[in-house]
Amino acid sequence: MSSAGIFAEFIGRKVNKVRWKPDDLMASTMFVTGSWDNEEDNVLELWGLTSENENSTKDFPPKLLDCIQQDGNITQIRFLDNKFVAVSTDNGTVKVYRIIGENEDSNIHFNEIIAWENLHTFGKGQRCSCKDLAVCNYSLATIGDDYKLNVISLNTKQIHQVLVITFDKYFHMILMFDYLEGISSSPLTCICFLTETEVLCCNSLSQMKLWDLRVAKSSITSNINNFTQTQVPITCVAQHPSQKHFIFTGSEEGDVGVWDMRTNSLLTTMSSGDASSLTEIAFHPLEPDHLFTCSFGGRLLQWSSKKSYMCRIDPGDMEYSNFWVNTDKVKTRLSINDVIQPIYMPINSLDIQKQQLICGADNEAVYFQRNLKL
């Protein structure tokens, strides 16, 4: 892919997470960044794309709309819907913010709705990181260094009504609060909802554990181990947007593993030749043939299972829908491209919305690509 149409904005802080604010109909014009490794000064920032005049499309450079100081490195940002955003930090805090103000409003800002200080804690003021946060239908699941899995369901009605938070309303907003302790004995790395009631946790020994929230507590539904015995930490996980039983994991050695959750087995692993740790793995939400990964090696890759528009797909070809099951096909048909030119610094996060991609890197820059080639 050509590097044309790439814009970079240096924001003065290393970016650990970047997320588009979801927008139902149009391409989103706002995004949220979370910084890391800036001593005490780590912030959650809301950016809006700007336009030269009324008619032209909105574009970089973005304008800083709001900035909120956080008490530690931001480990994950997830949008609950197009207004609410959940943020976790490595101090064990999880907060839910509401973005107030519409697109054209000059005074768009964050409003803190709920905050759980020390959701993850070792006690006695020791830092305990909240490693990852997953979101599914107003349910939050968080994992932390204390080997605790928290599942919080928010009351959708309440949360939408409340503008000013009082103490009693605060409790009304939470529908359910569950936690499981000691769910692993090696550091947890990432979490993801398989369905609304099933949570998948990965750890740094290449193990995955599946929890069913409906059954009795502290019983693992299934415990999946990587049979290759390599024990490379799983760093990120993503679910196939349409075929929900496929789980894609990124490892610290740059491999992407494809798992079938129906059989709990590893179907195949793919490697791009970049052996550095993958930091985030994401599907294009509307075009599941395209998978995007970013890595410590500074490469943002697009893994396309569909060759191009020109390559006609036989509608009778049932195999196509089961592309990932067919390992031979994965080996031969998958094409891997650089989306942006390698930037020699770890890219920490990426997000895709409609045709636009955004990624944040350790050179304190946010990169923006307007027209993704799919």
Added chain:
Amino acid sequence: MRTAFELLPSDAHGKDAILREAEERFRLFYGVVENILSAKEEEERVRQAANRRNSPYSEWGTGPPLLIIVVCFCVLTINYGGWRRSTGTIVPPPVLQNKKKKERKNGNQQISIPDPSFIDDEVKMLGSWFGMSNICVFPTKMSALSDNKNSSGDDKTERNIIHLKLKTMLFDPKVRQLVNESSGVFQELQTNVDDPTKSTDALYYSRKYRAILSTCILAIDRSNPDKTNETYNQYKMLLHNLQLIWHLCEVLYLVTVPGDTILNNLLDWIKIHYENAENQASVITENKIAYLTDEHIEEKFTFYWDTVIGLVLQGNIDTTRMLLSNHSQSDTEPFIHAIKILKSMPTYSIYGGLPIAEYTSRFKGWQSSAKAKLECGVFLSDSNLNNVMKIICGDPDATNLIRSHCSTWFQFLVAQLIYTDPTVKKHSLSLYAHRSVSKYYEESEYNHMDTLALDLFDGDLEGFVKKLKSYPDSGWSSTHLTNLLHLCDKIEPEFEISEAVEYKNPNEQYLLDYGTFLMTHHSLWQAGVTYLDYCSAGKGYLSVLLSKLEITSDLRVSKILHYATARRLHNVVSSVCKVKGMLSLQKSRIGEALCWAIRGQDSAFATHLGDLYLKEYVKSRCFANPDILDNLGSIVVTCDRFMFIGKYIQFLKLALDKKLNEAALLYIELLRSNICPEYFRLTLLMDVLMFIDDSKECYFNITDISLITMRLDDAIMESNEDSETSDQFLLSQVIITLSDLECDYLNAQECCNRLNFWVRPRIVAQTIIVIGFLTDYNWWMSLVNVPAAAWIIYEFVTIPRGNTGLFDPTEIHHRGQLKKHMRNFVIFTGWYLITFFFYLYFMILAILKGNPLETEAPQHVNRF
């Protein structure tokens, strides 16, 4: 860290010399001049003041103006790789002077620390490194020992520990963009240099760097719209000057001009950086109202003539003509003439086709005709126009006029060149430059920028780069420019031979300095890695610096590990993993610690963790963290302890699943390999009971059994040494049960053969005991042993004919023989045990009683 003190020479001259040298060294030490050191007083009180009101704060102002109270030379050896070029040797000391506000010379800043504790003559200032980039300063009373003893109790003064922190432009959030973006370009340049297929156009990259500079300036402008922030204004100015110098360097050294006629490029350079005149011109020309309403444009815009002259001095003839034709008097004779002259001015372009000689003659002709008109007094009606024409004619009288319109001597130089020597060659620029500097400045007072530019005009790149190093951008420009010039072979690697031998070229040295400097920043350390990667000594530096980085978060750890593994710095990986492992161990999370041990391939640490697991198992009969131990990966290869744990868990699993045959195989393997740690041996041996409970099958063959008994014997021996008698009994019982098993379930033939082999030696041994006692006249002892000897001899003699021995495989299961043998063995074991204690008792008795001089030999000891 070594600290040494040196007292100052008494005479003022020597003091001064030392101070100057020390100052120079300090400057070198940080690699920058004019760095702004902010003295930050930490609230760390060393001692609580008893009487705060009487503390010397009040006296401070009235105290005698001590010029220099103390200079202490704290000599710091480098505790990491070395800040400077001398690893392992003594580094030039930072000298901190405590002064009252004093002179500030040549841009070198002296920091004065207004701390009350330094007013005393006896108080010396000491300093040491604090972290990577801070200096920690504290007062110390340097008095004779006897005084010290007296005053130690009643010294109530407050003492502060002061942290000196380097504050630099590059670490400002807005300017950090400069660092980050340039590191990207730098990296791209380096990789492309190595790649022969990619072209490395120095000019291209130079422009990229300049583009970064200008975006940074823009960003600063954007964040500081009303220009009220003084620091940002300062930064902007610094960056602006840097851009100017960089561009000049580019014009002079990177742009190749055929025929060396450099003037056009110089004009471009001036035009870009001094755009004031052009902006004003566009303001004037775009003002249509004045044009339409017949207003006098020169009256409306007071800067009209300044603009015209400015444009003329930049050689921007077309715009000048346009402005002149906008003048209200433009249709008068002098203006028409002037415009005509301007229009006919020959312009030189490289690709225009005119040879230089031809162009020069044309230019001369044009200028002389203009001069003729000037001398005729055509333009005298308008003095301003007359001045403009004087400039154009290269009239020496106009020098002062030009000078007043130029803000710097570069402009002055170029402006003069346009109308005096338009085809100036690069090599003659130096002469012109020096001339114009001396003309421009009344007294020869050059600032930093001037000397930099002069060096460039002189062609003294080395000197230029050296001076650029002291530009207050913490080495950003010098590093990148040197690197760029180095890559296009403009700076010869031989230069600076006087420096230490290991750094042959400035490129390396600057990269090292800049890289280490960036590494000290909490966020930019990743950019620093990039630079250290590209110098030959960088790897050593990286390995030390990376492991020195604070481990504040997991994210940071993963990044450090990433950089270290990519550069094969295994010591960094293992040290970071060790630290993390110990931290988890402190929280008593063995599983997490094990993960770090696996990560760092640290077998010693893993062994320790394995011991923890096994001890836990001995205590509680179950393993902690099953999810890890069930899936041990590569650690079993690197660490014996985990190989054992892995196998043992497998064994337990098999045993649990009642797959005893396989379990037996594994068990034997475990015993044979002898990797079982000592404290666990007993537990392992006791596991043999698992196989005994089942009475239908046998799992071991004869060699296995011998192995097991051997191990048991070893264990008994050891436990004997430790005199753990309870274990001994236990084990003896195991032996008996074992022999039961052996005779019951094993191949009877083999078993009996083995046992028979031992019958004769036993008889011999027993008789020897009896005889031995007899020789020493121990009648009672030998008498006690006689029945035993008699019994075994009787047993041996009464073996029925045809039997293979005492134990016959055909008969052993019959007539309760097995039981009989067993009973005999139990009795014998008990008897030996009892006699053993007897012997022991007698031996001790003999030792206590017997005088070794009187008796011939220690009698009872012989047997053992």
